[in-house]
Amino acid sequence: MERQIKLIWDFRGPQAFSIAKHHEIHLKDFIKAEKITDRDLTGFEGLSDLHAIAFWVVPESEIKKYRDVLKPNRATVYEK
Structure with a gap:
């Protein structure tokens, strides 16, 4: 089975959580x-009061296409 990669967008500041949600x-x-x-x-x-992320999990073979x-901002191997 192909590895799954979590594409991550970071948001910082007091509105980070609402921006990530949007x-x-x-x-x-x-x-x-x-x-x-x-x-x-x-x-x-929400990772802290001033840092939140939005993410999408994609197959490793398709990272470049969506990236x-x-x-x-970054990516990591997705683990359930």
């Missing part, structure tokens, strides 16, 4: 617009 909406809109049906694991997390279009 960014997830844009990720879901992208997934819907591109008719992607098998890669819809998205989310957002170049969506420009995440």
Whole structure:
């Protein structure tokens, strides 16, 4: 089974959590617009009062395709 990679967008500042939450909406809109049906694991997390992330989990073989279009800040191996 192919490794899954978590593409991550970082947001910082007092509004970080609400911005990350809103960014997830844009990720879901992208997934819907591109008719992607098998890669819809998205989310957002507050890491501290001033740091939050939005993320999308994709197969490792497709990282470059989505990285170049969506420009995440970083990525990590996804573990359930």
